[in-house]
Amino acid sequence: MGHIRLGELPRTRKWEPVVELIKRDGGADAVAAAAIAAAETAFKQAAEDEGLGRALWLLTQLPLAARSANYLDRLRTIGLSVDAAPALMDLVGAFTDAVDNQMRRTGGRTDFGEMAQMAAAETLTKLLGERSRSLFGTASADVQRELAAFGTTNQFGTLARDFFAGLTRRFLTFFLSRELSNHVGGGRRFASATEHAEFNAALDLHCRQASRIVEEFAGGWFSKTNWEQGITPETVRGFAWVALKKLRAELRRTGGATS
């Protein structure tokens, strides 16, 4: 490995209940609710994040580009450097590079922005890969067709839900992974690395279920905004703010938090 910088949970009162829950066999839903409460300030501020704004705006633009007659030109206009027939991996690689280039130019990269960028790449890879039945060797026309399918109300809702689920999981585990390994081993919460992995899988599932709350709203917002005023980085920021607020409330509700 190269060098890796690891951290520990902040030693503040806010994080004590999270550690206690992990220790005392708290379920993924309860741990997620406690963690989102402890990291509430960061999660609230996240809607303003440049990286999130850029990644999410690009996600809204890709289906629209795929539906236009000049698909490749539209991709290049929004910052994706692609050749004449981009396959799926070309598209995902170009997406990542586009966000990187933009953030390098404007500055202001943050951890949350990085997580959003990676969650967006995850969504594109997974949804397009599943629908194209393969990650490699997919023809450019097939990629365009599947991408264009996300330009409807329902399908954009699916895309957005997957994105916010991945983002929420990444945000929660950004903190929780500083602590969970300490609870692995004889006499501890997780008997082995396998049980730790099972907890992570449960947390992922919980994030996917909680993000259902944004699905319908996202689809409606996409169609309405695109029709009425066009989707801009500013309108995306407003959308992200509402989506994150809904998610925060849902995580706390499903985790049994009282406030």
Next chain:
Amino acid sequence: MSDLSVVLCGGASAAASRSERRPPVALNLQGSNANVFLRIDAISDAMARNIPEVLIDLVEIAVYAFAADQAAGRGGIRDSGESWRRHFQFHVPVRRHDLWSRAEVNEALIDVLSFLSDDDYGFVFSKLASPQPIQLYLDQSVAAFAADVVILFSGGLDSLAGAIQETLIDGKKVALISHASASKRKPQIAALAGDLAKRAPANAVRHIPVWATKAENIGREYSQRSRSFLYAALAAAVASTLGHDRIRFYENGVTSMNLPIAPQVVGGRASRTTHPQAIQGFARLFTTLLERPFAVENPFIWKTKTDVVRLIKDNGWGQLVARSVSCSRTVEATKLHTHCGTCSQCIDRRFATLAAGATDQEDPPEMYKIDLLTGERTFGENRTMAESFLQRATRLRSIHELDFFAEYSEATRVIRHVGLTSDKAGRRVVELHRRHAEEVFAALAEGHKRYAREFQEGKLPDSCLLVLAVPGRYRHAADHSVPTVPTFRREGDFWRIWFENERTSLKDSVGLRHIARLLGSPGRQWHSADLLAEEAGCTERMPLGSAGEASDFQSIRSYQARLLKIEDEVAEARAAGDVERQVALSEEAEQLSRHLGSATDIRGNPRQAADDAEKGGQAVSAAVRRAMKIISRKHTPLWRHLNKHLKIGLFCNYEPDSPFTWITS
């Protein structure tokens, strides 16, 4: 994002702007106020004449960037991460202002630096008024030499294998550029280069150590993510002395790509030293600067570390493995334990040597302070590193390609930077990581065989990797070797502590003895004097009282009068030329002033001396605070518990939420 750091290099100046909250950092390679230092050994004066001015600029910029990288902190390990990324604005005088001021050069420079270090960069270049030659940085006593290839040589396994491949297998003449970040590493790297030279034909190996350091007072951030930029810049300059337009890093692909081992490892927390995008970035920058193609290569990009060890072993050079050092925790290294056994580099190295079947002579187990497979992984970073490594290998072992790129989206930063079609690159990246995971499990399987008896007899620590790798459903039997009740018990000079399934031993101290008394009597309110009495072995508390005023009013007035008189006497002594008397009077005045300062308050009235009770409270608090600091490093769960339930001051008590029994004797 932390505040803007303005870095003024080589005497540059800049007008202050509103966005600056920190004072500018001045870095100078030359002159009386030099605070960053560069020396390149083994390059002759004649060879140095070939170095173009723009590469001298590049080396200086790289040294400044490296120094600034260490000057600005990235926050502590318990931060939420706001301080990880910094914002630098460099002002640098250069020889080739015409080149550096070009937009494409600026862009290439910022792209590669910001990718490497995860920071924001800005550069303002000015024309250097009196350029110094590169000879300033050289040891000019050496003879010229020739080499076929320039290799970056860190003294680790991968660069050793690269040097072996080039010189001992392919028979080429090599120049090995090394830069040691810590003084302990310098002799190790030099010795390893010497070992290679002994085995190679005469004059086939030339080691070129480079020393780039900074003054101690500039700052101390250890992450050093920009180090490979300095390294590459130096190698490019050396390559130009040899008439080459190519340099080679040797690093296995898994390390180069360095995908996160855990979700907390976001962005540049996983170093990108030889990431394909960084390698391509170096080549782009050097090509733009030199206005001709310049290649930066990593021939090991599709190898795992186990492949690298096999390359060394299979060609008969296995004995050199033990001479290489991979550990990143140089400070902890001793002559016996050259590797900590807990950092990611040590874990990766040992898995690779075990998977490659390296013998105990080739990679001696005693070299590692903590054994990879059977060593106890203490609470905190050590356990998280090992367990996360295992988790990732478990996941990668049979991962579907779709899940690979979804879960490890960072890999999408690789596929467009390895010179293959994206599909081919994607397939090879997945295959490489699956192979790496298989090698990890091959080493674990060997370990389970080797330690089968200890395993069956329950003699391995709970937190060792061999135990953590076994799914919990196969080992529900109770562990009889550990106590079940929280324990804080003194045994000789040490306190044996068991709490929340975590054990540690701490050297005896007054603070620990106070804590033990408090833990032994939950809910009891202790006066600090009682704790001190117990500590002194007294049966009852000593009588307490006020010490009264530090000095009485009359004394203070007489001291003040004496001070005035001393002034007159000093004047007399000066007039008489009596130096000895002057010194004696000054000392007396100083003592009186010091005493008056502590004996009077701000209005000049007598101050109350601290009474016994206050002093007792202070003494207990200080002792417990020192002990808590040690506990915070050694046993985080206990620290958390005590921090919440222990009250220290004039009155002290231990008040847990629910009834809690400790074994304290």
